Amino acid sequence: xxxxxxxxxxxxxxxxxxxxxxxxxxxxxxxxxxxxxxxxxxxxxxxxxxxxxxxxxxxxxxxxxxxxxxxxxxxxxxxxxxxxxxxxxxxxxxxxxxxxxxxxxxxxxxxxxxxxxxxxxxxxxxxxxxxxxxxxxxxxxxxxxxxxxxxxxxxxxxxxxxxxxxxxxxxxxxxxxxxxxxxxxxxxxxxxxxxxxxxxxxx
Numbered sequence: 001x002x003x004x005x006x007x008x009x010x011x012x013x014x015x016x017x018x019x020x021x022x023x024x025x026x027x028x029x030x031x032x033x034x035x036x037x038x039x040x041x042x043x044x045x046x047x048x049x050x051x052x053x054x055x056x057x058x059x060x061x062x063x064x065x066x067x068x069x070x071x072x073x074x075x076x077x078x079x080x081x082x083x084x085x086x087x088x089x090x091x092x093x094x095x096x097x098x099x100x101x102x103x104x105x106x107x108x109x110x111x112x113x114x115x116x117x118x119x120x121x122x123x124x125x126x127x128x129x130x131x132x133x134x135x136x137x138x139x140x141x142x143x144x145x146x147x148x149x150x151x152x153x154x155x156x157x158x159x160x161x162x163x164x165x166x167x168x169x170x171x172x173x174x175x176x177x178x179x180x181x182x183x184x185x186x187x188x189x190x191x192x193x194x195x196x197x198x199x200x201x202x203x
């Protein structure tokens with residue numbers, strides 16, 4: 001089983017011309033382009049996350065990085081198999097790609113910026129409801145909160161004090177940002193999600 005994130009930048013036309021380069025920088029740690037991630041048609045992108053349990057946190061990380069540059073994305077996460085492995089991810093195929101692509105087409109209508117489809121309708125309903133609740137605050141992260149979230153996700157072993165050194169702020173300020181970003185809730189959601197996906201992929 002694999003997972004695929006399909007996304008596009010919200011209001012890309014209103015943004016400075018730097019954002020494509022910014023987006024590429026954000027996606028670079030996810031592997032090689034264009035086989036593991038790709039930016040195409042100007043403002044759309046696709047990322048394959050080969051360990052499906054990491055998919056939600058990966059999407060949240062992309063969102064946090066975008067919010068630090070006052071941008072955001074609509075993203076769908078599809079789970080399933082990969083039946084055709086092309087040189088470019090946008091040309092690969094399989095149920096993970098179909099689930100991600102079909103769901104992506106509905107996001108604007110649903111007015112949500114992040115949703116997922118595993119193919120298990122009951123599970124999808126549960127997880128998407130939780131995501132919608134989490135988006136009530138994730139969609140309004142300000143630069144400082146988003147910056148904290150990105151650094152905290154990328155450095156999961158660091159203490160508040162060490163995170164503060166990276167962000168150039170003291171530990172009390174780190175604690176405030178963590179609260180404001182509702183980061184503990186985000187991590188609880190991620191833990192629950194990982195548990196569900198693990199059960200789904202268990203032989």
